[in-house]
Amino acid sequence: MLVLGIDPGTATTGYGVVRQDRSRLVQLVECGVVRTRARDPLPSRLREIFEGVEELIARHRPDAMAVESIFYAKNVRTTVTLGHARGVILLAGELAGVRVFEFPPAEIKKAVVGTGAATKEQVQFMLTRLLRLKAVPQPSDAADGVAAALTYCMAPRLDEAARAATRELRL
Secondary structure, eight states, rough: EEEEEEEOOOEEEEEEEEETTTTTTTEEEEEEEOOOOTOHHHHHHHHHHHHHHHHHHHHHOOSEEEOOOOOOOOOOOOHHHHHHHHHHHHHHHHHOOOEEEEOOHHHHHHHHHHHHTTOOOHHHHHHHTTTSSSSOSSHHHHHHHHHHHHHHHHHHOOHHHHHHHHHHHHH
């Protein structure tokens, strides 16, 4: 099974692709970021994010997509803008027919580290251990995308109806 994990952002969208075999062993296939230019208008940036995710889906053909859900920033404008980025990411997955699952940041931290209050450094350390990597995926947004994909792989196996219902409730 191949999973595409996404850490949404309007400036930098991190991603990670992991493969899980039948024995549930997980390995990193690729990670990186989709960057946009801060000076470009928001619609142009959203198009770049959409096309970047669309290209990743076409290249890897993942079985599932794990997207970090929105966190509530102190700045409402930041939260709304992040929502736009998440929207085009979810749309890219839906249009490609990929099953899309959302995980709150605390759930990702808990799956990878064991506590929802884990620091970024703790998550990165555990990624290197769990995936048997020599170095932390860089930049940190890419590591966050890998963590989202890993969360899907580590999530308890639910039947498809329950997963679909959970996804609908979160939207």
